[in-house]
Amino acid sequence: MSTAPQVRQFAGDFRFWQNNNGTLVPVIPVTDDPSGNQPVETNSFTFAYEAGEKVEIKSKRRDSRYNQPIYSDTQPGTTSVNTGLLELPPLIMARILFGEGSGATLEAGSVGDDPLAITSKDVPIQLPHRLLDDTPVPVVKQGATTLAPGIDYDLNLRRGQIRVKAVGIDVGDADVTISYSYAAQVSMHIVGGATPTKQFYITGDMQDRISGENGELRIPQVNLTVDGDVDWLSAEPIQATLTGDVVVAPGETAPYTFTTYRAAA
Numbered sequence: 001m002s003t004a005p006q007v008r009q010f011a012g013d014f015r016f017w018q019n020n021n022g023t024l025v026p027v028i029p030v031t032d033d034p035s036g037n038q039p040v041e042t043n044s045f046t047f048a049y050e051a052g053e054k055v056e057i058k059s060k061r062r063d064s065r066y067n068q069p070i071y072s073d074t075q076p077g078t079t080s081v082n083t084g085l086l087e088l089p090p091l092i093m094a095r096i097l098f099g100e101g102s103g104a105t106l107e108a109g110s111v112g113d114d115p116l117a118i119t120s121k122d123v124p125i126q127l128p129h130r131l132l133d134d135t136p137v138p139v140v141k142q143g144a145t146t147l148a149p150g151i152d153y154d155l156n157l158r159r160g161q162i163r164v165k166a167v168g169i170d171v172g173d174a175d176v177t178i179s180y181s182y183a184a185q186v187s188m189h190i191v192g193g194a195t196p197t198k199q200f201y202i203t204g205d206m207q208d209r210i211s212g213e214n215g216e217l218r219i220p221q222v223n224l225t226v227d228g229d230v231d232w233l234s235a236e237p238i239q240a241t242l243t244g245d246v247v248v249a250p251g252e253t254a255p256y257t258f259t260t261y262r263a264a265a
Contacts, residue, residue: 006211007210008208008210008211009208009209009210010206010207010208010209010215011206011207011209012042012045012204012205012206012207012215012217013039013204013205014039014040014042014045014083014202014203014204015027015035015037015038015039015040015202015203015204015205016037016040016091016092016200016201016202017037017200017201017202018091018198018199018200019198019199019200019201019221024201025091026038027040027089027091027092028040028089035203039205040085040087040089040092041085041086041087042083042084042085042086043084043085043086043239044082044083044084045081045082045083045084045204046081046082046083047079047080047081048079048080048081048082049077049078049079049080050077050078050080051074051077052074052075052076052077052078053074053075054072054073054074054075055071055072055073055074055075056069056071056072056073057069057070057071057072058070078245079245079246079255079256080243080244080245080246081202081219081222081224081242081243081244081246082227082241082242082243083224083241083242083243084239084240084241085239085240085241085242086237086239088238088240090103090188090190091103091188092240092242093188093190094188094190094192094195094198095198095224095225095226095240095242096226096230096240097190097192097193098192098193098194098195098196098225098226099190099191099192099193099194099195100190100191100194100195100198101188101189101190101191102188102189103186103187103188103189104186104187104188104189105185105186106129106182106184106185106186106187107184108181108182108183108184109129109181109182110179110180110181110182111128111129111178111179111180111181112179113141113177113178113179114177114178114179115174115176115177116140116162116164116176116177116178118164118169118170118171118172118173118176119171120171121163121164121165121169121170121171123163124154124156124159124161124162124163125161125162125163125164126159126160126161127160127161127162127178127180128160129160129180129182129185130158130159130160130182130185130187131157131158131160131182131183131185132155132157132158132160132180132181132182132183133157133180133181133182133183134157136181138155138157138178138179138180139178139179139180140152140153140155140162140176140177140178140179141176141177141178142166142168142169142173142175142176143175147166151165151166152164152165152166152169153165153166160182162178164176196225197223197224197225197244198223198224198225199221199222199223199224200219200221200222200223200224201219201220201221202217202218202219202222203216203217203218203219204216204217204218206258208260211262212262213260213261213262214260214261214262215258215259215260215261216258216259216260216261217256217257217258218256218257218258219246219255219256220249220252220255220256221246221247221248221249221252222244222245222246222247223244223245223247224242224243224244225242225243225244226240226241226242226243227241227242227243228241
């Protein structure tokens with residue numbers, strides 16, 4: 001009795017961890033996920049291989065063997081990954097900007113009579129917090145004098161930015177203070193253009209949709225960057241393609257592994 005043809009059609013849950021000098025940071029941290037890291041919606045996941053250089057030694061004998069290969073080999077090549085992502089969690093957004101991302105969670109709070117560094121009167125000054133509350137009303141003072149909003153300054157509560165307009169205040173004045181309260185917030189700060197590639201650890205919880213066989217893909221280290229342009233104002237939801245070389249991570253014996261398993265008959 002012949003077995004069924006081994007036709008394959010894989011589906012998979014791909015989880016990405018950013019590798020920060022040996023510390024793995026989940027791209028979508030979710031405490032109730034079995035891995036503590038929610039899968040990223042992935043449209044494609046492609047392996048590519050570029051063969052290494054060919055090494056060949058040819059005979060120099062004077063007979064018919066002259067210039068015929070007596071030894072030939074191909075050096076090991078390079079494996080790369082190309083993956084198309086349908087969603088862009090903050091750490092992946094940092095890849096689009098070729099930068100480094102860092103997240104923070106801040107409880108609601110307030111500041112009272114904090115010094116306000118007047119670095120410019122031409123552009124808004126960024127305060128340490130955003131999502132400022134309108135109650136109690138923020139207060140800006142020059143010494144003991146309370147300044148008037150809309151006249152002496154403009155304050156953008158959502159962005160946490162202030163533009164000082166008062167004639168009697170100059171850049172560098174040290175006697176201006178501000179008081180305000182702010183809501184709890186989660187933020188991601190990306191310093192762009194400084195990190196063209198970033199190391200990631202990737203796992204794939206795979207399933208052959210035809211046979212039902214399970215598969216486990218594990219890539220300890222791949223250095224990913226953005227492939228192609230990303231239009232931030234696209235009429236369609238933004239998608240990104242990441243690509244990069246797979247390397248043999250410290251302590252590993254291979255660039256990646258793939259294991260299939262199913263219940264025995």
